Structure formats: C-alpha cells, structure tokens
Amino acid sequence: MRNSWADSVENVATDNGGPSGGSGASASTRRSSYVPPHLRNKPMTAEPLAPSHGGPPSGNDRSGFNGPTSGPRWGGSRPDYGRQGGYGGGGRGGGWGREREVNPFGNDADVDLEQSFDQENTGINFDAYEDIPVETSGENVPPPVNTFAEIDLGEAVNLNIRRCKYVKPTPVQRYAIPISLAGRDLMACAQTGSGKTAAFCFPIISGIMRGNFPQRPHGSRTVFPLALILSPTRELSMQIHEEAKKFSYQTGVRVVVAYGGAPINQQLRELERGVDILVATPGRLVDLLERAKVSLQMIRYLALDEADRMLDMGFEPQIRRIVEQMDMPPPGERQTMLFSATFPKEIQRLASDFLANYIFLAVGRVGSSTDLIVQRVEFVHDVDKRSHLMDLLHAQMANGVHGKHNLTLVFVETKKGADALEHWLCINGFPATAIHGDRTQQEREQALRTFKRGDTPILVATDVAARGLDIPHVSHVINFDLPNDIDDYVHRIGRTGRAGKTGLATAFFNDGNLSMAKPLADLMQEANQDVPEWLTRYASRSSFGGGRNRRAGGGRFGGRDFRRDSSYNRSGGGGGGGGGINYYDGGNSSGGYGNYSGGYGPGVTSAWD
Numbered sequence: 001m002r003n004s005w006a007d008s009v010e011n012v013a014t015d016n017g018g019p020s021g022g023s024g025a026s027a028s029t030r031r032s033s034y035v036p037p038h039l040r041n042k043p044m045t046a047e048p049l050a051p052s053h054g055g056p057p058s059g060n061d062r063s064g065f066n067g068p069t070s071g072p073r074w075g076g077s078r079p080d081y082g083r084q085g086g087y088g089g090g091g092r093g094g095g096w097g098r099e100r101e102v103n104p105f106g107n108d109a110d111v112d113l114e115q116s117f118d119q120e121n122t123g124i125n126f127d128a129y130e131d132i133p134v135e136t137s138g139e140n141v142p143p144p145v146n147t148f149a150e151i152d153l154g155e156a157v158n159l160n161i162r163r164c165k166y167v168k169p170t171p172v173q174r175y176a177i178p179i180s181l182a183g184r185d186l187m188a189c190a191q192t193g194s195g196k197t198a199a200f201c202f203p204i205i206s207g208i209m210r211g212n213f214p215q216r217p218h219g220s221r222t223v224f225p226l227a228l229i230l231s232p233t234r235e236l237s238m239q240i241h242e243e244a245k246k247f248s249y250q251t252g253v254r255v256v257v258a259y260g261g262a263p264i265n266q267q268l269r270e271l272e273r274g275v276d277i278l279v280a281t282p283g284r285l286v287d288l289l290e291r292a293k294v295s296l297q298m299i300r301y302l303a304l305d306e307a308d309r310m311l312d313m314g315f316e317p318q319i320r321r322i323v324e325q326m327d328m329p330p331p332g333e334r335q336t337m338l339f340s341a342t343f344p345k346e347i348q349r350l351a352s353d354f355l356a357n358y359i360f361l362a363v364g365r366v367g368s369s370t371d372l373i374v375q376r377v378e379f380v381h382d383v384d385k386r387s388h389l390m391d392l393l394h395a396q397m398a399n400g401v402h403g404k405h406n407l408t409l410v411f412v413e414t415k416k417g418a419d420a421l422e423h424w425l426c427i428n429g430f431p432a433t434a435i436h437g438d439r440t441q442q443e444r445e446q447a448l449r450t451f452k453r454g455d456t457p458i459l460v461a462t463d464v465a466a467r468g469l470d471i472p473h474v475s476h477v478i479n480f481d482l483p484n485d486i487d488d489y490v491h492r493i494g495r496t497g498r499a500g501k502t503g504l505a506t507a508f509f510n511d512g513n514l515s516m517a518k519p520l521a522d523l524m525q526e527a528n529q530d531v532p533e534w535l536t537r538y539a540s541r542s543s544f545g546g547g548r549n550r551r552a553g554g555g556r557f558g559g560r561d562f563r564r565d566s567s568y569n570r571s572g573g574g575g576g577g578g579g580g581i582n583y584y585d586g587g588n589s590s591g592g593y594g595n596y597s598g599g600y601g602p603g604v605t606s607a608w609d
C-alpha cells in the first residue's frame with residue numbers, strides 16, 4: 001500500500017538559498033609586483049606594494065588577527081622550498097593584488113556585520129544535530145569548540161562567516177576546525193549536508209592568511225598553489241570554488257578552479273593571475289601538471305572532498321599520481337584532510353597512505369544517513385516505474401508540494417535511461433531536465449541552473465549528481481533505479497535534508513535490487529525509519545545469499561577508525577593509529593558501534609571525472 005508521500009513533507013526547504021552570483025566590478029588587468037595575501041584588497045596608496053624580495057612575506061601581521069594559536073607543524077619557512085626570490089603569492093604574481101575583488105555575496109554583503117554570532121537568524125535547525133554521537137581517535141586530539149567566536153580564524157574570515165549567516169558551527173565544524181588549525185592530518189566522516197565544506201575551507205584560508213610561507217618560485221609560466229582541494233565532479237568543484245570564494249572574500253587569499261569540459265585557456269588565464277587555493281577535478285589537474293602549468297611543490301594543504309570516492313577503483317591511480325608521483329611534499333610536510341559522509345574500511349586503509357599521525361573523526365555513524373530525511377521504499381516492478389513516478393509527481397502537485405521551492409531529483413542508473421526519462425516526463429507535461437556524463441559541460445551546467453532556479457523543478461540524474469551538490473529546496477529525492485551500493489544511496493538521498501532541514505527520499509525496489517535489501521533495511525532502521533515488512537523479509541533472504549554490498553551480512557553497521565580493528569596490525573601503517581579513542585556523546589548513543597564489515601565493492605558508476 002502506498003501513502004501519499006507528500007503528507008510527510010513538513011517544513012520543506014524554503015529559505016535555504018545561500019547568496020550566490022553577484023555583480024562584480026571589472027577586474028583591472030594591470031600587473032604589479034607580488035602582493036602578499038594580507039596586503040591584498042587594501043585600499044591603494046601611493047606607497048609601493050610589497051617589494052620583490054627574496055624573503056618570505058610575513059603573514060602574521062594582518063589587522064584583526066590575534067596571532068597564531070598553534071599553527072601548522074611545519075611552522076615557519078622551510079629552506080628546501082625554493083626561495084628563488086622575486087614574487088611568490090599567486091605564482092605569476094600578476095596584478096590581482098590591485099584588482100577590485102568580485103563580491104561573491106552580491107547585495108547581501110552589507111548585512112549587519114556588527115551582529116554577533118549568537119543571534120538566531122538562519123532557520124537552521126541545530127537541535128537536529130545536538131544529540132549526535134561523535135567519535136575521535138588518534139593522539140592528542142584537540143578539544144572541540146562550541147562557537148565560531150572561540151576559533152581564531154581571523155577577522156576577515158569571521159566577517160564572511162557572518163555574511164554567510166552561519167550562527168554557530170555544525171558538529172563536524174566544532175571538531176574538525178580546531179583539529180585542522182592545530183596542524184593535524186584528519187580523516188573526517190560526517191553526514192551529508194552537515195557543513196563539511198566549510199570545515200576544511202576555513203582552516204585552509206586562515207592558515208594561508210597567517211602563514212609564513214617561503215617565496216614561491218617564479219620565472220616560468222608555472223604556478224605554485226599553497227592548497228589543493230580535489231573533488232570527483234566538475235559541478236562539485238565549481239560549487240566548492242564558489243563557497244571558498246565567499247569564505248575568502250577580502251582576505252587576500254585567491255581561489256581558482258580547474259575542471260574538465262571547459263576551455264583550458266580560460267582556466268590558465270585565471271591561474272596566471274595568481275592562485276593560493278586550487279580547487280580541481282583530478283583529470284584536468286593531471287593535464288595542467290603534465291603541461292607544467294601547475295607545480296604542487298609548494299602545497300601545504302591537501303583536502304580530498306568525497307575522499308572515499310576519490311580513492312575507490314575509478315580514481316585511485318589518478319589520485320596516487322597527483323599526490324605521490326608528482327612534486328607534492330609528502331605526508332608530514334603537508335597537512336592532509338579527507339572528508340566524506342561514507343568511509344568504508346578498505347578505503348580508510350588506502351587513505352592512510354596519504355596521512356601522517358592523523359586524527360579520525362566520525363560525527364554520527366560512518367555512512368549513516370541523517371534522520372532529517374524521511375525514507376520510503378516502495379516495491380515497484382520495472383515496467384510500472386514510470387506510471388508510479390507519475391503518480392508521485394501528481395500527488396506532489398495535488399498537495400501543493402511543487403514549484404520553485406520543492407525541487408525533485410530523480411536518480412537513474414544509466415545515461416540513456418536519464419535521457420529517456422527526461423523526454424518521457426517532458427512529453428507528459430512535467431518540466432524536467434537531465435544531467436549525466438554524456439552531456440556537454442554547457443548542457444550539464446544549464447541543467448543544474450534551470451533546476452536550481454525552479455524553471456525545471458524535476459532533474460533526472462545519474463550518479464554524477466549524487467555527491468556533494470548543495471542545491472537549496474530539493475525536497476524530494478527519488479531513486480527510480482536503486483544504486484548497487486548503499487553508500488551511493490546515502491549520498492544520493494543526502495541531496496535533500498541538508499543543513500538541518502527536512503526532506504523526503506523514495507526508493508523503487510524490486511527483485512533486481514536483492515543485494516540492497518539488507519543494507520537498505522539496516523540503514524533505514526538505524527535512521528529510525530519505518531522498514532516495510534516485505535523489505536525485512538527480502539533482507540533476511542538476501543543476507544543468506546551474500547550480495548556484493550559491503551555491509552551485507554553485518555548487523556548494525558557503525559563508524560569507527562579502522563585502526564581500532566584487531567586485524568589492523570601493520571607496523572607503521574596509518575602513521576600512528578595509536579592514541580586513545582574518545583566518545584563524545586550528546587546523550588542518546590549507546591556507544592555501541594557495531595560491526596562494519598569490510599569488503600569494498602564499489603558500484604562502478606559512469607559520468608565521473
């Protein structure tokens with residue numbers, strides 16, 4: 001029996017629109033000598049800008065900064081990073097220090113900046129996160145903070161946090177930011193939509209602002225970023241870039257993005273104007289490295305977003321090439337941060353190669369979905385899926401749950417399937433668009449734009465849209481085709497129910513999804529969802545038959561540091577997994593992290609880059 005899904009949608013997202021776009025003043029193209037980050041964006045004076053000298057710019061003297069707390073472990077300048085004199089900063093050290101910076105907040109930039117952090121103003125339901133269990137392990141874990149005011153990020157970043165209307169840090173931010181500011185490597189797992197992007201961006205921006213870095217080499221057309229943020233898809237890289245630009249507005253830290261499918265020349269021009277933080281997809285970055293347009297020699301911060309995806313079979317060789325076989329400093333000489341909502345043990349094991357003496361942080365159980373998402377699973381034969389979808393969409397309209405503030409994201413397995421379903425929806429009067437890897441980049445971006453604007457409030461997508469995308473007002477995620485991997489399901493449904501808001505996820509299940517029965521039932525149970533009787537029966541059947549899902553056969557899966565496993569005894573592996581394990585508990589956790597059975601079998605998806 002089916003209920004009207006719309007009945008369960010309460011408080012659908014209506015006010016989650018972050019500022020974006022914004023009109024900008026045209027940039028001056030005039031070139032000047034290098035301007036260190038802390039002097040950029042200052043009003044122009046008759047005084048000459050920072051001279052081109054060989055010594056490192058002093059990064060600690062910017063106004064509004066209270067001085068370093070416990071900076072990155074490399075501390076001051078490292079003599080082995082070519083101080084070849086001349087300019088550093090943005091690599092080519094172009095005139096960007098004098099450019100008028102485009103205001104990423106648009107008209108919102110002039111919000112009341114006097115307003116204190118503790119003023120409620122966003123409608124974010126932080127109570128939803130209060131009781132979340134948190135696990136940290138590793139040596140000397142820095143304590144968490146409760147407010148942004150307790151963190152020394154610098155005045156300019158604080159202003160941007162207020163402009164973003166972030167009142168207080170989310171749980172992952174409360175723990176991850178102090179850990180990163182202390183210069184520690186980090187493997188962090190926190191639920192979808194819980195603010196991981198800011199958790200890695202804030203410490204990087206702040207670190208670059210206060211950093212006392214050696215001059216960056218010059219004399220060629222190669223640029224030398226200080227931080228690298230890698231993500232698996234073009235759209236996610238673009239989104240991180242947009243976010244990082246907001247967080248670094250008027251800090252003097254310059255963020256540039258490079259991703260495939262877009263003209264490389266334009267990206268090269270941006271790079272040549274200077275780059276402190278490079279956000280990139282692996283493919284395009286390898287291209288830039290091969291052309292010697294980018295050197296990783298000066299990288300001090302490496303962040304992998306969706307880190308488990310970046311290290312699964314599809315991406316691992318490329319990531320190893322970038323991180324281990326080019327000129328990037330090794331673990332211990334750079335700070336590495338890995339973030340995801342899911343972290344299978346086998347991937348944790350691989351990831352430990354990139355880390356030194358790291359801290360493991362799990363906010364909520366690793367791989368769990370947030371209980372802000374109401375999950376429904378319905379038995380639908382393949383032949384009935386379209387009419388069933390239409391019923392859902394009609395019910396949605398009948399209940400007034402449609403339009404600009406109620407976007408619906410429909411996941412399908414294949415690119416052809418996405419095209420076909422989009423076409424079918426359109427000819428049946430539903431304004432839909434589609435995104436997948438066979439579309440041109442222009443088409444992909446156009447699809448996302450019209451979806452976000454609500455012009456086409458239905459988006460049919462392959463897994464290219466499964467991870468990381470933060471689209472306001474997605475109130476319903478429909479798994480028209482279930483993925484083969486429960487972690488993919490977690491990421492897909494995580495496109496709704498973000499930042500404390502509620503959402504709905506409906507999955508169509510049939511005999512073709514047998515291997516998903518058990519992990520799906522477990523996941524739903526763990527998130528306090530109603531598990532249909534029939535799914536429980538399927539789950540008990542499938543648990544005998546095996547199934548290739550990594551959680552199949554496990555009981556309540558949980559999140560924990562793989563270094564805590566008795567099977568993990570490799571000497572030196574993981575760079576020091578010793579240390580204590582600490583459970584911080586908001587109150588409702590039994591502390592019982594169940595088995596998390598390994599056996600990673602990635603559901604190989606298409607359309608990734």
Ligand SMILES: Nc1ncnc2c1ncn2[C@@H]1O[C@H](COP(=O)(O)OP(=O)(O)OP(=O)(O)O)[C@@H](O)[C@H]1O
Nearest residue numbers: 166168169170192193194195196197341468470499
């Ligand atoms: N402290 C905060 N206060 C209010 N909103 C926040 C805060 N931190 C982040 N957000 C907002 O929460 C939303 C989700 O953040 P983000 O995209 O970083 O989530 P995520 O954890 O990376 O999710 P995913 O796992 O899907 O990638 C964004 O719209 C972001 O602006």
